[in-house]
Amino acid sequence: MFPTNSMFVAAAAALLTAPALAGITVFDNRSMYEMWADIRGDASIAREDFSSALPGLTSDSFVGKVGLESEWHASAVGGLQASAGMLRTVQAGKAVSFDFSSNHVFGIGADFFYNTAAGAPVSGYVILGLSDGTQYVRSVSGIDSFAGFWSDGAAITRLTITPVGSAGASNYLGTDNMSIGYAPVPAPGAIAIVLVAGLGSRRRRA
Numbered sequence: 626m627f628p629t630n631s632m633f634v635a636a637a638a639a640l641l642t643a644p645a646l647a648g649i650t651v652f653d654n655r656s657m658y659e660m661w662a663d664i665r666g667d668a669s670i671a672r673e674d675f676s677s678a679l680p681g682l683t684s685d686s687f688v689g690k691v692g693l694e695s696e697w698h699a700s701a702v703g704g705l706q707a708s709a710g711m712l713r714t715v716q717a718g719k720a721v722s723f724d725f726s727s728n729h730v731f732g733i734g735a736d737f738f739y740n741t742a743a744g745a746p747v748s749g750y751v752i753l754g755l756s757d758g759t760q761y762v763r764s765v766s767g768i769d770s771f772a773g774f775w776s777d778g779a780a781i782t783r784l785t786i787t788p789v790g791s792a793g794a795s796n797y798l799g800t801d802n803m804s805i806g807y808a809p810v811p812a813p814g815a816i817a818i819v820l821v822a823g824l825g826s827r828r829r830r831a
Contacts, residue, residue: 652772661775674801695729714799730806731808735804737765738767738798773804
């Protein structure tokens with residue numbers, strides 16, 4: 626799909642509202658994150674709802690994929706539990722890591738949340754960290770606190786979600802509705818080139 630002029634306008638707005646760190650663009654809105662795949666033109670999104678994980682199953686790690694490009698491996702100290710299509714830490718205060726081995730993952734986003742032992746939602750903060758050192762502090766509340774990244778450089782090989790603060794220390798960290806953005810390799814500079822060309826053509830027609 627070739628980006629339209631309306632997408633260029635939206636992309637420019639995204640650049641103004643989403644922080645970009647060393648080729649990484651950060652999103653706290655799922656719609657804007659998923660639109661980024663259309664802006665790139667070469668990317669697709671695989672949606673992982675963890676439905677393949679059996680409810681109540683506890684394991685040191687889980688592996689899944691929605692196509693070869695989007696294969697993932699989730700792990701946490703003390704293990705993870707699958708519940709109602711979500712993954713949650715077995716122990717309170719533990720971080721969760723997702724590893725991607727295909728070298729085709731350039732976008733990753735999901736809903737993050739805290740639960741009490743009884744499953745009640747708790748507000749707090751998490752630190753989202755990528756394999757290249759990019760970090761983003763996100764407030765979470767309930768089960769719909771989305772955060773995501775798109776890389777315009779190297780492929781994303783790991784996402785680590787680390788609990789912080791008193792809520793993080795005493796509650797259980799979970800994730801749901803993961804959107805994995807994958808694209809051919811290489812992809813450096815693709816978004817920037819398309820944006821410059823598109824915005825330039827708009828000026829010529831103005």
